[in-house]
Amino acid sequence: MSIVKEILQNVALPKMIPIRQRFSAVELADPAATLRQQIRRPDISNRIRKGMKIAVAVGSRGMAEIPLIARVVIEEIRRLGAIPFIVPAMGSHGGATAEGQKQVLASLGVTEETAGCPIISSMDVVELGVLDNGLAVLMDKQASQADGIIVINRVKAHNAFSGPVESGLTKIIAIGLGKQKGADSCHTYGFNHMADMIVAMTKIKLKRMPFLFGIGTVENAYDRIAKIEVVPSEAIIEADKRLLSEAKANMPKLLLQPVDVLIVDQLGKEFSGGGMDSHTIGRAATTCVFPAALPPKRLVVLDITNNSHGNACGMGLADLTTRRLFDKINFDFTYANNLTSTATESGRIPLIMDNDQLAIQGAVKTCNVPDISKLRMMRIPNSLHLERAFVSESMLAEAQACADITIVGQAAEMAFDEAGNLGDLGFNTWRAEDNEH
Template identity: 40%
Template sequence: MKVTKGGTVSKLLAGVEIPEMFHARQTFPRQSIAPEDIPGIVEEQIAQPQFSEKIKPGMNIAITAGSRGIRNVDIITKAVVDAVKRRGANPFIVPAMGSHGGATAEGQKEMLAGFGITEEAMGCPIKSSMEVVELGYSSLGKRVVLDKNAYESDGIIVSCRLKPHNAFRGTHESGPCKMMTVGLGKQVGAQTVHSDGMGKIGQNIPTMAAVVLEKAPILFAIPCIENAYDETAMIEAILPENILEREAELLEVAKANMPSLIVGEGDVLVVDEIGKNYSGTGVDPNITGTFSTDFAHGGIQVQRTAFLNLSEISHGNALGVGLASAITSKIFDVMDIEAMYPNCLTSTVLKSACIPCVVATDKEAIQLCIRTCNGIEGKPVRMVRIANSLHIGQIMLSAAYYEDVKAGKYPGVEALDEPAPLEFDADDNVVTPVVM
């Protein structure tokens, strides 16, 4: 399919007016750890006797690394590697990302390289394989498997991020338990966890994690939590016997640190860039409201959503496009189906990979969304624009919000300038930056 500018669609959209917009700052609590302080905090956590005594000289220790664009993930991972080395053990890194990376060992290693996690940078081997061993069955009858390299090690350190999931709700969402069952379960384990659908995954993860904790050599977990500005806010080591209980407690801490689009609702949301480095579904629906299932809710409420670009680090994996009302040909033309579909086949969630309306330019994507909104004729369009779903400290809002923002209707939102037209280049792609 070829999408070109100047056809019937372009003519139908030509007269759609795009509202003037202004830059705004959103302010959230900002407890954070400076990147240069991360190695010291990781060492401080692991140096506690209950953790350090588990690492003995000569042990071969697997350290997990996932597929998300976690802030400072390379620094955190290297700090764990160095802490293991200091105690005379031999660390190696295991990609723990289920079916991501095209469900291949090479693809998963390539994903880690995109985050700066390479053998050279980390100073240790990366053992990437899709081979698993069977550990047993959960209390709900689900088969539990684990990465073979990790299982055959002398100990596993579960390094990950802990945050709310983008497609379901439960006591354990994205964190150590998911890393052990979905991540270290590779494609086979991830498929099993998701096999009952998103309505049951919240039960499958902790019950399957209980088997991993019993049968696999888990030394401890060391998850990080991020603040609303996508900055590392907390790092805490957890003993295996405490993981199930402590993860549930830390999930509430992570929820309290989540940012939001404070205006809460509008007509159109424009996301400049999507990608796997922002969320498993291209954007975090906890921010954008674009959920792929009926088992989670939240985020801004709008009628239409436009996605304009795909991040280079996603390597063509445009999973999440199905959550948009319109995308540009820039995204469509680089989509790699082989990278996208394995995740859908594993998770059983197809909506994220469905193709929405495809138009030639940024301008037309925005115009299409405005044109197809219902009930706004004769009213000023309420449009929100963000750079991506991870960085929403600065956003753009249409003129319809301006007087309310100036009047203080939205605590935490500050206007940085006055409404002005968005600027587009000769190809009708937006050039006005979201961040001033």
């Protein structure tokens, strides 16, 4: 027996109870129809002329219905007689390589076949100007040669900084379409200045490039579209400010706090640009964001999604992880993201345990709650999908008293397999069930 197993073998784990959290769930009935209707408004459609070559910027965020949205936009451009193509707009993601960025789009369901147009991926940029502080404003070369540019993005709270504009159309213009070099330039002075940098760079790009309009979505707490808004290019920054407040109001959260041990089954770029959303887990890679959630005493992350392609940004926010996750890390992809964003904390290596059981036991042992009957432990599938969770028995009375929580099963021991790992305990089944609502 290894010394680690010997130290942890007698660490007891509490029984866990499955719960369902309820959030406001305003949802757009027909996103495709709404999008078509808005693009066909004269103030939008008149910007597209026959024969124009139009670049459609699609990012790496796992926004809801992105394959559908991309396809509808392409179809509407063609209907108006223009020639569309897609450019990946994701800064340094995908390992900061052209092929890697195209693979990221494919993992999100956006391919030349699904979208119905070419995807032209390149890391080449052109310089459009220089800010007063000396930072270069860089633009995807392929997009810069188009007759028109359209951007698509989800508007949401950023995981590393707070400001009047965070993740959204402005950020995809400033950073996404800047590719790795442009993203690197924008991050030069750190996240303390990010809110100002993305607006300043976007203003120059909007002035010097043929942006036509932006398509912003706001999602509800169940990762489904609550609103789609098509805005003229000159209104993008103000629309981002307005939609951000709606997005923050819609965010899911952990209804029972504080937590001694938080278990996150998977981190992933489709859940948050930071792998795990700071607004959910209460921890951030910078001091420039102010999450409402209380930080847990110990955080365990068990695995990473396939769609992350080994980009393990966010693992540094955890205290413990598993060898399963560690073996999937693509350090080039991860460190390209860390070095560009300058948030090196995000890429730090937590304690690596051989399996889920040891990782969770390690968290329990080190959280300094010696009475197992009082341990507050919570398990979630990821930092975005919070409708289903498990809580320890010590939290049962509190869960029963919360009007927005339903107890959906009995308390049970955590079920580890022969390798010491957990199954999904119904998380995948629950997601399918929730999608039916």
